[in-house]
Amino acid sequence: MTASSSLLDTLRQAVGAAHVLTEGDLAAYEQDWRRRERGRALAVVRPASTAEVAAVVRACAAQGVAIVPQGGNTGLSVGSVPDVSGRQVVLSLRRMDAVRAIDGANLTMTVEAGCILQNLQAAAEGAGHLFPLSLAAEGSCTIGGNLGTNAGGTAVVRYGNTRELCLGLEVVTPQGEVWDGLSGLRKDNTGYDLRDLFIGSEGTLGVITAATMKLYPRPAARLTAWAAVPSMQAAVDLLGLAHQHLGAGLTGFEVMGQFALGLVDKHYPQLRVPLWRESPYCVLLENSDHESEAHARALFERLLEAALEAGCVSDAVVAESLAQAKALWHIRESIPLAQAEEGLNIKHDISVPIARIPAFVEETDALLAREIAGVRLVNFGHLGDGNLHYNVQAPEGGDAKAFLRDEEERINTLVFDSVARHAGSISAEHGVGSLKAAKLPRYKSKVALELMRAIKGALDPQGIMNPGRVLV
Numbered sequence: 244m245t246a247s248s249s250l251l252d253t254l255r256q257a258v259g260a261a262h263v264l265t266e267g268d269l270a271a272y273e274q275d276w277r278r279r280e281r282g283r284a285l286a287v288v289r290p291a292s293t294a295e296v297a298a299v300v301r302a303c304a305a306q307g308v309a310i311v312p313q314g315g316n317t318g319l320s321v322g323s324v325p326d327v328s329g330r331q332v333v334l335s336l337r338r339m340d341a342v343r344a345i346d347g348a349n350l351t352m353t354v355e356a357g358c359i360l361q362n363l364q365a366a367a368e369g370a371g372h373l374f375p376l377s378l379a380a381e382g383s384c385t386i387g388g389n390l391g392t393n394a395g396g397t398a399v400v401r402y403g404n405t406r407e408l409c410l411g412l413e414v415v416t417p418q419g420e421v422w423d424g425l426s427g428l429r430k431d432n433t434g435y436d437l438r439d440l441f442i443g444s445e446g447t448l449g450v451i452t453a454a455t456m457k458l459y460p461r462p463a464a465r466l467t468a469w470a471a472v473p474s475m476q477a478a479v480d481l482l483g484l485a486h487q488h489l490g491a492g493l494t495g496f497e498v499m500g501q502f503a504l505g506l507v508d509k510h511y512p513q514l515r516v517p518l519w520r521e522s523p524y525c526v527l528l529e530n531s532d533h534e535s536e537a538h539a540r541a542l543f544e545r546l547l548e549a550a551l552e553a554g555c556v557s558d559a560v561v562a563e564s565l566a567q568a569k570a571l572w573h574i575r576e577s578i579p580l581a582q583a584e585e586g587l588n589i590k591h592d593i594s595v596p597i598a599r600i601p602a603f604v605e606e607t608d609a610l611l612a613r614e615i616a617g618v619r620l621v622n623f624g625h626l627g628d629g630n631l632h633y634n635v636q637a638p639e640g641g642d643a644k645a646f647l648r649d650e651e652e653r654i655n656t657l658v659f660d661s662v663a664r665h666a667g668s669i670s671a672e673h674g675v676g677s678l679k680a681a682k683l684p685r686y687k688s689k690v691a692l693e694l695m696r697a698i699k700g701a702l703d704p705q706g707i708m709n710p711g712r713v714l715v
Contacts, residue, residue: 247285247330250306254288254332257298262289262338272313272333275321276380277590280677282325284311287333293413293421293452296334300450301419303332309707310334312446314357314388317380319590320676322445322712323388334450336387342366343453350458351410351427356387356451363456372458375402375494379576387451393443395672397572400627401494401531402459404672406442413453414441417703427455440698445674446709448702464536465494466543467529467568470550470559471522476601477555478526478626484553485528488546492539495529496627497575503623506581507574514574518558526626527575578623582634587643588621589635589651593662594671597629604631607661611635614657615650630671633658659686680715 255263264272264287274281285308290296303310309331313323325331339357346352347370354363360381367374376389378396388394389405390412402408411425414437424438441448472478478498485493504519518525532539543561550556562568582588595603604622611618617638624631635654637646659669659682669686670679684692692714699706699714 250302250308251286253302254286254299257302258288258290258295262291263287264289272316272335273324275324276317277319277321280321280324282327282331283329284325284333285330287335289335289338291338293339293415296336296339296415296450296452297419297421299332299334300415300417304417304419304705304707307705307707308332309710310446310450311709312336312387312391312450314385314391315359315380315383316388317384318388318392318676319592319673320392320670320678322392322674322676322678322709326711336385336450336452339452340385345370345372345458346427347372349427350460351455352458353411353425353427353453353455354386355453356385356390358386360384360386360389367458368461370458371461373461374408374456374458376405376408379579386454386456390442390451390454391445392674393672395625395628395630397495397497397529397575397625399625399630399672400496401491406439408457409438409442409454410457411455412438412441412451415450415452417449417705417708421452422449425453425455440702443674445676445712447699447713448708450708460533462531462533464532464534464539465529465568466532466536466539467495467527467562467571468543468547468559469517469562469571470526470528470547470556471518472524472526472555473522473557474601475524475604478524479597479601480553480555481526481550482597482627484550484555485546488549489530489542492530492532492542493528493627494531495527496625497527498623498626498631499525499527499575499578500620500622501525502619503578503582503621504574506585506621507577510581510584511577514570514577516574517560517571522557527571575623578621579632582621582636585636587637587647589647589654591633591635591655591658591669592630592671592673593633593658593667593669594628594630595662595665595667597626599665599667600626600629600631603661603665603667604633606665607633607658610657610661611654615654617641618654625672629667655682662686675713677711680711680713683714 339355619636
C-alpha cells in the first residue's frame with residue numbers, strides 16, 4: 244500500500260468515505276473563483292465537526308502532507324485552491340455550517356466556520372440583532388474564509404473589518420490539537436492575543452473551525468443617498484462632512500468612477516445608473532439611525548445641503564424606499580460583473596491614507612496613461628475606509644489576453660510602487676494568497692517579514708498549512 248492510499252484510508256475512517264472526494268468533477272474545489280488557476284488535489288475532505296478536522300490534520304501531519312483549508316472558495320487572491328502537484332489535501336469546511344449559539348445579553352453569536360455569511364446575517368436578524376459584515380459574495384462566502392482573509396466589505400467605515408467583529412475563535416493547530424478560544428469576552432488581558440494571529444493568516448497557521456462574533460442592535464432606519472461629486476478631492480471632503488453630520492450613523496461610503504459606472508450602464512442598462520454622465524465620480528452613502536426614519540432623513544438633508552453649499556456635491560438623490568435603496572446598492576455591486584462582461588482585467592485591491600487618495604489617483608492615472616496607450620481605469624471602492632479597487636481594463640478593441648500576458652506584471656509594479664509612495668498597502672481586504680506572496684518582500688519591511696516567518700515556523704514547523712500562500 245502506498246503512503247497516499249494509506250492516508251486516504253485514514254481520512255475515510257475519520258470523516259466517512261462519502262466525504263473524501265478523489266474522482267469526478269472537483270472544479271468547485273480545485274479552481275479559484277476568478278478562474279486564474281486550476282490545481283489538482285490528492286483529495287477533497289469534508290469534515291462535519293471540529294473533532295473530524297483535528298483527525299484529518301493529525302493524519303496529514305503524520306505523513307507530511309500539505310493541507311489547503313477552504314470555505315466558499317470565493318477568494319480573489321488564489322489562496323484556497325491546491326497546487327498542480329496532486330499531493331495536497333483540500334480541507335473543505337462547508338459541512339460545518341451550524342449557528343451554535345446566540346447570546347442576546349452579550350450581543351454575540353457563535354458560528355461554525357462553514358456558515359455562509361448571508362445565513363449568519365439572517366440568523367442574527369431573526370434574533371432581533373444586526374451582524375453588519377456585508378460584501379458582494381455574501382451568498383456563497385463563509386465566515387471562516389472571511390476571518391482567514393480578514394474580509395472588509397461595505398460597512399467597515401462604521402464596524403471595522405472581520406477582525407473587529409470577532410471576539411473569539413476555535414482553531415485546529417497544524418499538529419491536530421484544538422484551541423478553544425470561544426469565550427466571547429471583550430476584555431481578556433492574559434497574554435498574547437492568539438485570535439489575532441489566526442485572523443488574516445489565510446489558513447497558513449491553523450484551521451479556524453468556529454468563531455464568536457459581535458452582534459449589534461438593529462437600526463430603526465437605514466437611508467441611502469447617491470451624490471455626484473466633481474473630483475476625488477470633493478469625495479474626500481464629502482466624507483469629512485458626513486462624519487461631522489452623521490457620526491456613527493455613517494455606515495457606508497462608496498466612491499465610483501465615471502468609467503466604472505459607464506460599464507454598468509453599458510452592460511446592465513436596466514439598472515438605470517443615476518447622474519453618472521455629468522460627473523467624474525459618484526458617491527453612495529448609507530445612514531443608519533437608531534431613532535427614526537424622519538430623524539435619519541433630516542440629518543441626511545442637512546448633510547447634503549452643507550455639501551452643496553461647500554461645492555463638493557453637484558447633485559444628489561435620496562432613496563425614497565427600501566426598494567430604491569437596494570437598487571442603488573445593486574448598481575455599486577454590479578461594477579465587478581460589468582467589468583467582467585467587458586473582458587479580462589487586472590485587479591488591484593489597495594488601501595491608501597484617505598487624505599492622500601486624491602493625489603494617488605491623479606498621479607497613478609497619469610502614470611498609466613503615459614506608459615500604456617489606451618488603458619482604461621475602473622476605479623471604485625470603499626473610500627470611507629481608504630480601500631480602492633483600482634482596476635485596469637485593456638484598451639478598447641484590443642486583445643485582452645495578450646494585454647494581460649504582456650502588461651500585467653508591469654502594471655502591477657507601477658500601481659504598487661505608487662501605493663508604496665503614498666504609504667499604502669498592496670492588499671486591503673482580499674488577502675495575499677499566492678498572487679501577491681512574491682511581492683511582499685518589495686513592499687513589506689524586512690523586520691515585519693522576519694517576524695511573520697518566525698511565527699509561521701513556530702506554529703507550523705512542518706510547513707504543511709497552505710504552503711506558498713502569504714509567505715514564500
